[in-house]
Amino acid sequence: VKRAPISRIRPRPGDGLEQLLAERGDHLMRAALALTGRRQEAEDLLQTSLERLLRRWERIEDPESYLRRTLYNLAADGWRRRGAWRAKVPLIRVQANSSPSPDPITTLDLRDALARDLLLLPARQRAVLVLRYWEQLSQAETAELLGCSEGTVKSAASRGLQRLRDLAAAREAAEAPAREGQP
């Protein structure tokens, strides 16, 4: 039996990545944006996930699943806070927020208080809420993807929703006097 050389059978690492992104990239980009709240950070998160995927490309059977899992787990683990340099990014952003040329996403963000509040939650709670209520995964699926127990998912979702309710209530209370003062 004549066998083809391995190099002809096995694709070059990363072959098919463009196709994967063409098919699923926009959805993953949306997930990254929901998890980070800013387009540039979302791109960084997705790029970092892609790099992880490339490193293991030849050893994994389902690249899309791996990429999605990596993206959510990086976000849940607070990937922004891992390196010392990442801790400095918020320092700079404090000024960026007061810039006269806001990011379109920021503008959109301002219009949408709930999505903005979502960014105030701890990274893991945020990931759980996005998975449960935007991706509409079950508790079991969310737990499997994040590598934790269903109980952890349940409590994180519950706390996250409660926190969102509290933030919304506080905002309504703060806005009420202003509305009363209007003609």
Place this chain on the structure above:
Amino acid sequence: MNHDIANLLRESVDRLTEGATVPPGLAGRARRHDRQRMILLRTAGAAGTALAATAAVVVVSIGTNGHSSINPGANSGPRNGLSTRTTAYVTVRMSKAMAAAEREHVISEIRTTAHGAWFSLVERLLPNRVPPPQTSAPVRAGLDPGIFTSNLLTWVYRGQIRQQGFTADGRVLFNIHSTTVNTHRGAPRGLYRQVITNTGADYRARSWWRNSYVPSGYFGYGRPPSSCRDSTPGLQEPVPVAYIGPYDWSAAIRLDLSCGYYNLGGRQWVDGVSAIKLVAAKPLTGPIASQPVPVLVTIWVDTHTYLPVRVMWQWPMSHGKPDGVLVSDFSWLAPTKANIAALQVKVPQGFRKVTLRAGLPMFEFEISAQGS
């Protein structure tokens, strides 16, 4: 709230992310970045493997300060010879790692804290620009006089420098971004001129400025000496004290190392990083401020990456005061899109634009015990 928060959340995230698409070229960027990472890892890995073979020798030759992860006494030999060899080994590895980081355009972040000293930011007429040097007093036209800080954050990336000064409680005092462009136009063959553009914001005066500057001559200022014959080590003057402009501190460190200004001083943990300590062979009499003082420089190098994690300058103070100390902690940042964008200065709304009449904003480093 009366509405189901979970449903609202879904709509809200839908709205937030609507229309988001994968940016073109993201896969290519990921591939490139991953390749760069592999190059860096290979450089550091090779260095780390070789170090493992000689680490015990380092401890034997140093005798103190070795931390417990090293197994001492695995080898023996003449002390001086080994010490010399391992010092050379570390300095070569460090030079290679820094050169690799430079090639890969890694962003260096330097967080500096001064004790018994401060930085002052002034607008100054530089000596190599009209009017002549003797009139080069601080101008302070656009800058609020007396912006002092002991806390600086510096980012350096491919001809760009961003410097922020902070109060002790973390409020921003100033924020400056400087870009240097080299141009060969009008310069003799093989030489170039530099065009430096600054954007800065003074938070206390709520003002900002933008100016450009062309240093006279065909080489920039603040560049490290080109050979050991120049005899002035690059780190004689603290990195953050350099002009707000082009200062190739990475090359300065490499030159210092290659000229043999440092000896091994043991191994220590620096903020959780295992590091090799390099101590200047002798105090340098350098212009750390306007007064010449003997300055002792110490460098800590990451044992895994061979990149510097900390540099400390220390000098004696008059009137029996504790030594003046300047500590710069280094981080090495990936040149991601977000990080590169963060180098730019965003002028806060409501800040008044002012004009710098000449020269450049620049730092002066002053020692409190000796007066200004």
